Amino acid sequence: EVQVVESGGGLVQPGGSLRVSCAASGFAFNTYWMNWVRQAPGKGLEWVASVNQDGSEKYYVDSVKGRFTVSRDNAKNSLHLQMNSLRVEDTGVYYCARDHRAAGLFFDSWGQGTLATVSS
Amino acid sequence: DIQMTQSPSTLSASVGDRVTITCRASQSLSTSLAWYQQKPGKAPKLLIYKASTLETGVPSRFSGSGSGTEFTLTISSLQPDDFATYYCQQFNNNWDLTFGGGTKVEIK
Numbered sequence: 001e002v003q004v005v006e007s008g009g010g011l012v013q014p015g016g017s018l019r020v021s022c023a024a025s026g027f028a029f030n031t032y033w034m035n036w037v038r039q040a041p042g043k044g045l046e047w048v049a050s051v052n053q054d055g056s057e058k059y060y061v062d063s064v065k066g067r068f069t070v071s072r073d074n075a076k077n078s079l080h081l082q083m084n085s086l087r088v089e090d091t092g093v094y095y096c097a098r099d100h101r102a103a104g105l106f107f108d109s110w111g112q113g114t115l116a117t118v119s120s
Numbered sequence: 121d122i123q124m125t126q127s128p129s130t131l132s133a134s135v136g137d138r139v140t141i142t143c144r145a146s147q148s149l150s151t152s153l154a155w156y157q158q159k160p161g162k163a164p165k166l167l168i169y170k171a172s173t174l175e176t177g178v179p180s181r182f183s184g185s186g187s188g189t190e191f192t193l194t195i196s197s198l199q200p201d202d203f204a205t206y207y208c209q210q211f212n213n214n215w216d217l218t219f220g221g222g223t224k225v226e227i228k
Contacts, residue, residue, distance in 0.1 A: 037164075045156075045164065045207055045219040059215040095163055102169050105211040106154040110163035
């Protein structure tokens with residue numbers, strides 16, 4: 001069974017850092033693009049970042065470029081999002097999502113999410 | 121950036137109704153569009169990808185159509201389990217990936 005499980009959320013002050021992680025199982029992790037999508041409380045979905053199979057290609061939404069870094073460890077089937085210089089508007093549930101591998105980038109397996117709260 | 125406009129934002133319907141949700145893109149997407157269902161406190165679930173391809177395991181009452189800038193998600197006969205929020209999502213080759221604002225389907 002395909003599973004992705006996020007961890008690492010919490011409360012952090014503006015300007016602080018947080019690292020969220022995703023543990024994957026049940027599929028060949030090193031053959032899939034992996035992604036982060038977030039959702040502010042009561043709001044819609046926002047794509048955050050994507051990384052290719054070997055970690056050599058990384059893409060970000062403009063609002064997090066220079067502050068967030070996506071990485072993966074294929075030996076441990078894990079995905080990470082290092083978030084620095086956090087802002088109040090970064091508050092939300094962060095989902096780890098697997099690429100469907102159809103043409104384009106669509107998300108076919110999601111974790112339950114981990115909540116990151118940026119507040120003083 | 122490509123903007124995705126979903127309508128309506130809220131929809132009230134009864135079990136058995138035919139429901140249609142529209143997503144309009146500010147630029148042509150060809151068929152690079154997906155639809156997701158999200159229930160409160162849960163992760164989104166992929167329903168349709170490439171505009172009209174039904175994801176494995178999704179009931180056939182769900183269908184997607186459209187290309188270019190206008191897309192629709194249709195539920196042919198609304199079931200109690202279908203009351204949820206639905207999002208469209210586009211992806212283009214310039215790594216401009218965006219979701220629509222969502223459509224909440226409520227019980228009438």
